[in-house]
Amino acid sequence: GAVVSQHPSRVICKSGTSVKIECRSLDFQATTMFWYRQFPKKSLMLMATSNEGSKATYEQGVEKDKFLINHASLTLSTLTVTSAHPEDSSFYICSARVSGTGLSPLHFGNGTRLTVT
């Protein structure tokens, strides 16, 4: 089945530094990937839609200059949290759907737990 791999699974960084999270579709191509954020005991909140070869589409209230998204190939999207602050500490999850199949389900990575100290 379709597998989405996320790296790293956990990261701790100091306030003010930047962190890059990778999301790869291992056995399929994905023109679109989605980035979610989840705070403890809360549901997943969509942050942005990552489009291969073009700019990402951000949800209302998500700062595009703080959460940089790059989708340079059909199998890789990256999320960079710039100038991280403790309030950015969260569980970040990416997902992707096999290209050309709107009906097929989204496949999710196992998430990245970011802790900013």
Add this chain to the structure above:
Amino acid sequence: DAKTTQPTSMDCAEGRAANLPCNHSTISGNEYVYWYRQIHSQGPQYIIHGLKNNETNEMASLIITEDRKSSTLILPHATLRDTAVYYCIVRLLTGTASKLTFGTGTRLQVTL
């Protein structure tokens, strides 16, 4: 996408069937019902989806009422590993960029 309503939590004894309800009274004719679950500290896992007919796969069954205003996810023989948050999502299909919006879900606790 149509809003869904689910109970906050449910308990189920191991080996028994777990029936998780979902209300989606404002669903439109071209919106599908999807179910995902999230085990603690993992990414969501797809379970099943349907439009208006009942569906069954190796994980679960999905029963959709005739008026499509509600549905029930059935795990026929729940195990401890089925303890998770279950999300019912109604989604309009508009291509691969169609996004999923998660509600608060139902926290299912399977007990011995």
